[in-house]
Amino acid sequence: MPRGPPPDVGGPRVVQSRSRRRISRAQTSPMCWPSGVDSPFGYTVVAEGPAFWVDRDDAWDEAAIPPRPWVVPGYLMRNTLSLVVGSPAAGKSLLALLWSIALALGEPVGKFKPIPGAESPRRRVLIINAEDDADEQRRRISSLIRQFGKRAIDLDGWLTRAGPEKIASLFERNAETGKITRTAALADLRLLIEETGASVVILDPLVELTTGVDENSNGDLKQVLAELRTLAKECGVAMLIVHHLRKGIAAPGDLDSARGASSIIGAIRVGMTLTGMNEEEAAALGISPDTRRNYVRLDDGKQSYAPLGDAEWFERIGIELANGDWAPTLLPWSVPKDTVTSEARAAIESGIARGSPDGPWSPTLSPKPRSVKHLLVSHGITTGDGQRKLMQDLIAGGFEVAQFKDARTRKIVTGLRTSDGRPTNADWKGDDGDE
Known part of the structure; x- marks a missing residue:
């Protein structure tokens, strides 16, 4: 049984084809019908040119393709x-x-x-x-x-x-x-x-x-x-x-x-x-x-x-x-430099709570690996004034500068933590009765 669209109810439907290029009948398959002939599916084909342009040339010159206008x-x-x-x-x-x-x-x-x-x-x-x-x-x-x-x-x-x-x-x-x-x-x-x-x-x-x-x-x-x-x-x-x-x-x-x-x-x-x-x-x-x-x-x-x-x-x-x-x-x-959106601030606060790869972030703005400066720069706070201003806001908002024991050097150093003590994997001085 031939495949194709179901017949229209109520009589044949006229299909008009328009295209920039003609396909000869020799190129058509047995499932196509000449002009003026009713198809088995209720269509009458009217020849006004095919409905599609066709490109079979695969050897084009890439450099010759017109750029988008x-x-x-x-x-x-x-x-x-x-x-x-x-x-x-x-x-x-x-x-x-x-x-x-x-x-x-x-x-x-x-x-x-x-x-x-x-x-x-x-x-x-x-x-x-x-x-x-x-x-x-x-x-x-x-x-x-x-x-x-x-x-x-x-x-x-x-x-x-x-x-x-x-x-x-x-x-x-x-x-x-x-x-x-x-x-x-x-x-x-x-x-x-x-x-x-x-x-x-x-x-x-x-x-x-x-x-x-x-x-x-x-x-x-x-x-x-x-x-x-x-x-x-x-x-x-x-x-x-x-x-x-x-x-x-x-x-x-x-x-x-x-x-x-x-x-x-x-x-x-x-x-x-x-x-x-x-x-x-x-x-x-x-x-x-x-x-x-x-x-x-x-x-x-x-x-x-x-x-x-x-x-x-x-x-x-x-x-x-x-x-x-x-x-x-x-x-x-232009948006002012070092503008801190709510999304950026939330990401920075989450970063402080997680800590750096080397432990809690250091509040010192320096090139050292643990400096919180790296976290701020990664979120678009690039100038010294902007970084200092945000640090002041964070401290005023409840973040703390506290001392902890560096697991690698065993020295007491300073780091940033949240008001509830995160990151919790640090040995904060004063925790568990440690003076």
């Missing part, structure tokens, strides 16, 4: 979709605008380092913003561009801003058929890409660019994103989509917290989260509770082509414009 390594790649998700107040639109300015000027900002174009270090950018009008975008650009030492006129046409006159949905659900269809706005977007020569397109936000699409439906979102990915490939652009997080507290780097169906994650190649500084981070970094909302962190959530990176921080401040208005800006912000 990064526009900004780790962030944006031609022919693919990138995603940045964040809460409404996180500043994701501001970040997208900051990146678009960096691309248009051909200058880096933080870890975002554009690769120069073929004819210029600058890249043409098209940003579709469905929430901010032209004047608001001008205010924000005026504030953001100052950190580059430039003015808006220096963009010189490399950054095109566009937004809806009324409704600019790229996709909508047909009321009669229930199917998701392309709109005239999608055709206009394609024309804008061609007219501007953009190599990067930013869509902000995704939810405002569809009508009647159920963002909680994997099928609906999969179709929308497949269409956008096809547009990116056909136009040869890198496309950045700005999207919202679900309500509630989101963990940095957790793309599953993106609002809507999970199929959005499978359709992208680079995914990032933008989240605000939480209370624990603020305490570890020495940021006051009143000002922590001014700091946001960008984390890699999904990168199919680049290693996961460390968090990238930004500080949000207000800039007074020449017209008297205030506009926000985002500035790259």
Whole structure:
């Protein structure tokens, strides 16, 4: 009995094949059927070319394989979709605008380092913003561009801003058929890409660019994103989509917290989260509770082509414009040196409780093998000031400097121990009545 898919109930189904390469009938197996012939499983085969491209050449030149078409390594790649998700107040639109300015000027900002174009270090950018009008975008650009030492006129046409006159949905659900269809706005977007020569397109936000699409439906979102990915490939652009997080507290780097169906994650190649500084981070970094909302962190959530990176921080401040208005800006912000996170402190405390390979850690900061300095450096506390400050905090928090008998030299030396006497394998002086 031949193997294959079961017949459809209710009549044959038409299968249309599309591909970049044709396979001759001589290459097909007996389980394939000529065009127009009904298969035993209820399919009518319609010849429009095969469904798959085929590569049988195994003798390729490794050096001749084209490199991945990064526009900004780790962030944006031609022919693919990138995603940045964040809460409404996180500043994701501001970040997208900051990146678009960096691309248009051909200058880096933080870890975002554009690769120069073929004819210029600058890249043409098209940003579709469905929430901010032209004047608001001008205010924000005026504030953001100052950190580059430039003015808006220096963009010189490399950054095109566009937004809806009324409704600019790229996709909508047909009321009669229930199917998701392309709109005239999608055709206009394609024309804008061609007219501007953009190599990067930013869509902000995704939810405002569809009508009647159920963002909680994997099928609906999969179709929308497949269409956008096809547009990116056909136009040869890198496309950045700005999207919202679900309500509630989101963990940095957790793309599953993106609002809507999970199929959005499978359709992208680079995914990032933008989240605000939480209370624990603020305490570890020495940021006051009143000002922590001014700091946001960008984390890699999904990168199919680049290693996961460390968090990238930004500080949000207000800039007074020449017209008297205030506009926000985002500035790259570096975590202070020798910052002790709660995780690092817990690891250091556990290390003291375990002791070093040569016995309890010595409180003396020196190159000697038993010095606690080695433990602190292994957890990122590298400067003398930072090490001394942490030692003071540990002693104030209950850790003790006590004497014990060195098992190797039989001498009385000093070591660090917890308030309950760990590490317990040391011969602490004063224990068991030893004076």
